[in-house]
């Protein structure tokens with residue numbers, strides 16, 4: 373009996389963990405056409421994203437700065453298209469890591485501007501291609517184990 377209960381609980385936990393990957397609101401089937409990173413860079417400047425962001429390895433024109441949130445650079449895991457699209461069209465879903473929440477959000481809402489009525493889908497696709505190309509995987513650091521003689 374105990375065995376059955378444990379199996380049942382384990383099964384329910386599994387459904388709980390995997391459950392969010394299916395269903396009508398899941399990202400299953402999400403796919404973006406290839407964008408153009410060079411055009412994306414121009415869109416980034418045109419939409420004044422650089423008022424709040426720096427981009428690793430890219431010189432951007434001078435602008436009056438509101439925030440300085442770094443995009444691109446070395447990360448432990450490359451950002452996916454899905455994550456970048458979400459960060460742009462639904463920024464409060466998951467706030468950027470590494471900043472005190474009160475600095476990047478107010479009442480749990482991201483301070484990032486909402487572009488959803490101002491941006492074309494083509495612009496979004498090119499922006500994502502541009503940003504994704506700026507992320508670099510951190511080189512793997514093997515742990516130094518002390519060898520006993």
Ligand code: HEC
Pocket residue numbers: 416419420421422423424425438439441442443456459460463464466467468469475476477482483484485487499503
């Ligand atoms: C008014 C300031 C502001 C502007 C303008 C702005 N952002 Fe942001 N952005 C933020 C803030 C603050 C965050 C951190 C909070 C969050 O994750 O939403 C952020 C986060 C992001 C992230 C996620 C970064 C991470 O490490 O998770 C991406 C990607 C991004 N912005 C892209 C853009 C793009 C593309 C534009 C222009 C279309 C733009 N932003 C314009 C303020 C801004």
